[in-house]
Amino acid sequence: MGNALLEMRNITKTFPGVVALDSVNLEITEGEIHALVGENGAGKSTLMNVLSGIYPFGEYTGEILLNDKLCKFNHIKDSENKGIVIIHQELALVPYLSIGENMFLGNERGSYLNIDWDEAYTKADSLLKMVGLKESSKVLIKDIGVGKQQLVEIAKALAKNVKLLILDEPTASLNETDSKKLLDLLLEFKKQGMTSILISHKINEVSYVADRITIIRDGAVIKTLDKRTDSFTDDDIISGMVGRSLVDRFPKREHNIGDMTFEVKNWTVYHPLFEGRKVCDDVSFNLRKGEVVGISGLMGAGRTELAMSLFGKSYGVDISGEVYINGKRVHLNTVKDAIAHKIAYVTEDRKGNGLILSTPICENTTMAKMSKVSKYNIIDRDLEIKVAEDLKTKLRTKCTSVMQNTGNLSGGNQQKVLLAKWMFADPEILILDEPTRGIDVGAKYEIYCIINQLVEEGKTVLFISSEMPEILGISDRIYVMNEGKMVAELDQKHATQEAIMTYILQSGKGVE
Amino acid sequence: MTHMLGVKNTLKKNTMLIALVVVMILFQVLIVSFNKGSLFNPANISNIISQNAYVVILASGMLLCILTGGNIDLSVGSIVCLVGAVAGTMIVTAGMNLYVAIALSLLLGTAIGAWQGFWIAYVRIPPFIVTLAGQLLWRGLAMTILNGLTISPFPDNYLKYFTSYLPGEVDASTIFSFTMAVSLVACGLFIVLQIMDRLTKKRKGYEIEPLIFMILKLLIITVVVMLVGWFLARHKGLPVVLILLAVIVLIYSYFTKKTVPGRHLYALGGNEKAAKLSGIDTNKVLFFAYTNMGFLSAVAALACIARFNSAFPAAGTNYELDAIGSCFIGGASAYGGTGTVGGAIVGAIFMGVLNNGMSILGIDANWQKTVKGIVLLAAVVFDILSKKRAKSR
Numbered sequence: 001m002g003n004a005l006l007e008m009r010n011i012t013k014t015f016p017g018v019v020a021l022d023s024v025n026l027e028i029t030e031g032e033i034h035a036l037v038g039e040n041g042a043g044k045s046t047l048m049n050v051l052s053g054i055y056p057f058g059e060y061t062g063e064i065l066l067n068d069k070l071c072k073f074n075h076i077k078d079s080e081n082k083g084i085v086i087i088h089q090e091l092a093l094v095p096y097l098s099i100g101e102n103m104f105l106g107n108e109r110g111s112y113l114n115i116d117w118d119e120a121y122t123k124a125d126s127l128l129k130m131v132g133l134k135e136s137s138k139v140l141i142k143d144i145g146v147g148k149q150q151l152v153e154i155a156k157a158l159a160k161n162v163k164l165l166i167l168d169e170p171t172a173s174l175n176e177t178d179s180k181k182l183l184d185l186l187l188e189f190k191k192q193g194m195t196s197i198l199i200s201h202k203i204n205e206v207s208y209v210a211d212r213i214t215i216i217r218d219g220a221v222i223k224t225l226d227k228r229t230d231s232f233t234d235d236d237i238i239s240g241m242v243g244r245s246l247v248d249r250f251p252k253r254e255h256n257i258g259d260m261t262f263e264v265k266n267w268t269v270y271h272p273l274f275e276g277r278k279v280c281d282d283v284s285f286n287l288r289k290g291e292v293v294g295i296s297g298l299m300g301a302g303r304t305e306l307a308m309s310l311f312g313k314s315y316g317v318d319i320s321g322e323v324y325i326n327g328k329r330v331h332l333n334t335v336k337d338a339i340a341h342k343i344a345y346v347t348e349d350r351k352g353n354g355l356i357l358s359t360p361i362c363e364n365t366t367m368a369k370m371s372k373v374s375k376y377n378i379i380d381r382d383l384e385i386k387v388a389e390d391l392k393t394k395l396r397t398k399c400t401s402v403m404q405n406t407g408n409l410s411g412g413n414q415q416k417v418l419l420a421k422w423m424f425a426d427p428e429i430l431i432l433d434e435p436t437r438g439i440d441v442g443a444k445y446e447i448y449c450i451i452n453q454l455v456e457e458g459k460t461v462l463f464i465s466s467e468m469p470e471i472l473g474i475s476d477r478i479y480v481m482n483e484g485k486m487v488a489e490l491d492q493k494h495a496t497q498e499a500i501m502t503y504i505l506q507s508g509k510g511v512e
Numbered sequence: 513m514t515h516m517l518g519v520k521n522t523l524k525k526n527t528m529l530i531a532l533v534v535v536m537i538l539f540q541v542l543i544v545s546f547n548k549g550s551l552f553n554p555a556n557i558s559n560i561i562s563q564n565a566y567v568v569i570l571a572s573g574m575l576l577c578i579l580t581g582g583n584i585d586l587s588v589g590s591i592v593c594l595v596g597a598v599a600g601t602m603i604v605t606a607g608m609n610l611y612v613a614i615a616l617s618l619l620l621g622t623a624i625g626a627w628q629g630f631w632i633a634y635v636r637i638p639p640f641i642v643t644l645a646g647q648l649l650w651r652g653l654a655m656t657i658l659n660g661l662t663i664s665p666f667p668d669n670y671l672k673y674f675t676s677y678l679p680g681e682v683d684a685s686t687i688f689s690f691t692m693a694v695s696l697v698a699c700g701l702f703i704v705l706q707i708m709d710r711l712t713k714k715r716k717g718y719e720i721e722p723l724i725f726m727i728l729k730l731l732i733i734t735v736v737v738m739l740v741g742w743f744l745a746r747h748k749g750l751p752v753v754l755i756l757l758a759v760i761v762l763i764y765s766y767f768t769k770k771t772v773p774g775r776h777l778y779a780l781g782g783n784e785k786a787a788k789l790s791g792i793d794t795n796k797v798l799f800f801a802y803t804n805m806g807f808l809s810a811v812a813a814l815a816c817i818a819r820f821n822s823a824f825p826a827a828g829t830n831y832e833l834d835a836i837g838s839c840f841i842g843g844a845s846a847y848g849g850t851g852t853v854g855g856a857i858v859g860a861i862f863m864g865v866l867n868n869g870m871s872i873l874g875i876d877a878n879w880q881k882t883v884k885g886i887v888l889l890a891a892v893v894f895d896i897l898s899k900k901r902a903k904s905r
Contacts, residue, residue, distance in 0.1 A: 334791070334793075338791075339790075347789060352783075353783075354789070355783065356782030356786055359779075363775065363778070367775075368790040377772040378770055378771050382713055382718040
């Protein structure tokens with residue numbers, strides 16, 4: 001193997017209240033494919049953001065050495081000038097521009113006042129050939145599929161004279177054939193001497209292409225495996241990824257599980273934009289009264305899409321399947337129907353989909369069920385304030401008053417307002433989608449307490465989370481979802497992180 | 513301490529009102545020192561009201577559109593012209609029954625609003641484009657109907673609904689006592705309602721504002737109402753159009769503040785996705801806002817033809833800009849979700865006083881436009897900067 005191309009030494013990065021990276025060391029050898037694996041939130045993306053200058057020099061501690069020279073990147077442009085190019089999980093292409101225009105966006109050929117389009121398109125065409133795309137570079141991005149778009153991103157990186165290519169979950173939105181194609185392309189580039197870092201959840205992909213694997217957990221490097229000396233077994237990698245003991249972070253509750261209250265049969269949902277792509281594929285599951293049921297899975301498994309499509313068809317097209325509430329078939333065609341059938345969906349995206357940040361807490365609290373504070377459509381403002389106060393006290397929301405705008409609250413308190421909003425709607429079934437995302441440990445504990453309180457009152461909770469310890473700690477029963485399918489159902493006794501991971505990996509049809 | 517905070521908040525909430533008072537005093541000082549009479553002259557106060565009636569009516573409707581997400585309606589001026597032309601044709605040329613003509617005119621405005629609302633809400637064509645098309649379309653139709661001519665004069669029994677004064681043509685002392693009595697009753701009613709509201713709140717154990725605040729608020733409002741009444745009393749009495757304005761402003765501020773559909777406007781503008789996921793039919797809300805704008809444009813048209821005593825091809829030109837400007841000066845957010853009818857009215861009066869004051873001072877019409885442009889920009893810049901500061905804190 002060649003020399004060290006890149007060395008990251010003792011990188012530490014903190015966000016208010018959280019240590020995202022704790023003196024991480026990473027060494028990338030020239031000409032290798034180095035994989036970074038870890039759970040959601042382990043710190044992989046943060047590390048790459050440090051490397052690419054998105055978090056500028058000075059916001060972290062530690063050193064970055066490229067070819068033994070110390071680098072101080074203040075801007076993503078600085079790292080790109082050194083040949084470090086990162087391709088993010090979310091594609092950054094402009095749909096209504098052509099492939100060629102996209103490839104040279106911010107890196108235009110010719111001069112500032114006179115773009116040389118002939119050169120750009122010729123260069124683009126030759127780069128497209130390198131990545132195995134037959135399209136003309138004048139085709140618009142919106143007219144090619146996601147798989148090809150991902151290849152365009154790679155071609156775009158090549159246009160920047162890339163020395164170190166970083167791919168963040170490149171196959172997350174690709175099907176198997178496209179994934180395979182992309183991975184083979186990486187191997188091909190490796191032969192030509194390119195170095196790349198691959199961030200991935202999919203362990204079979206990683207063991208297929210990587211020369212070395214670094215496992216990150218809780219912001220620290222656990223170990224680095226080398227293809228020549230270590231075997232890349234799934235067990236090694238998984239235990240490295242999840243191997244932490246469960247401390248008592250979850251409040252205890254009484255388990256009073258009753259009859260089946262909510263049942264979904266053969267639920268299939270198609271993607272609203274990409275025709276023919278199934279987001280939920282023949283999903284069936286059920287919930288019992290007073291039960292907390294977790295849905296575990298990786299990002300992009302289709303959990304949020306499942307929840308939103310059930311909640312008044314708020315997501316997806318061509319939805320088919322049956323929903324039963326207390327044994328009776330129901331049709332939830334609009335959000336109103338869903339609310340009327342006492343279902344609540346607490347969104348994962350509290351700022352984007354949940355709260356109206358420009359309005360006070362009290363107005364957010366009552367929004368899903370205005371009829372409770374109004375008569376003939378006329379709002380009883382005093383009553384509204386009173387019910388908001390009551391819920392604020394019950395959930396211990398920290399705010400100056402319920403007249404405070406929700407935009408001025410901390411994440412945890414915003415989450416409580418969102419919960420209050422849906423508790424106010426008197427639901428029997430609450431779908432909580434990542435209810436603890438981005439909030440601190442203390443607030444998390446309080447949210448768990450609220451969940452316990454809800455089920456003790458006889459309500460039913462469907463709990464979606466990417467954090468496995470959390471889902472194991474709170475659920476009575478766990479469904480495992482992967483690539484739009486329910487792949488396993490585990491009860492509390494048999495559920496372990498290893499078991500869940502294994503189900504996920506076995507179900508992914510892999511590249512071999 | 514809490515009182516101090518309360519005072520600070522009250523001042524902050526009413527910055528525009530304070531600015532309005534400052535501008536009024538400034539103009540008064542200028543006008544008096546240039547020896548051009550007085551802003552607070554009974555005839556002038558009455559004049560400001562009838563001059564700006566259309567802005568107040570249109571701004572109430574425009575606010576609803578802006579609340580839905582900073583959406584504006586560029587067609588209102590043209591709708592005013594078209595409805596005016598149709599009403600003129602029905603009333604003057606065809607000699608139709610007045611009430612039928614008025615009803616048909618209002619219906620026409622509502623239908624135009626619904627047409628635009630349909631494209632905006634259900635087909636999701638950007639409001640800017642739909643109403644820009646409307647601006648051309650309705651103006652074109654109006655010109656065709658008018659054939660480039662002016663329709664006038666309107667019969668007295670039509671004009672009396674918009675331009676006359678109460679109690680009518682009687683001697684000055686009757687006018688004075690009548691107007692003062694009406695003002696007193698209005699103030700009395702307001703005070704009684706406020707006290708009743710406070711008592712209910714106390715009975716039900718809700719939070720109430722400090723007594724001193726309430727007394728101060730009542731005092732200020734009473735003084736202002738009585739002052740305006742006193743000015744009007746010394747002129748011709750109570751303008752009928754002021755009653756129309758009061759009714760519209762009361763209805764719309766009640767609607768936005770106290771009703772569920774009103775709340776939905778704020779929800780849509782604040783975060784459409786969240787509104788949808790809360791079971792709100794956002795398309796219906798948007799459709800309503802634009803249909804209502806059409807209706808209010810028709811009301812403004814009826815008031816305008818009466819004020820000018822004619823329907824003419826250039827009627828309503830740039831009215832949309834006055835209405836939009838009033839809303840933004842009055843603190844409505846250019847992104848939607850925040851703003852009040854009261855604010856929009858303060859904005860309308862602000863613009864009105866600005867126009868009126870500059871006219872009395874004899875400032876050139878071109879300069880008047882320049883000043884208004886700067887004021888509009890300054891108001892929105894102020895709004896956005898203050899929000900930024902609030903966020904960074």
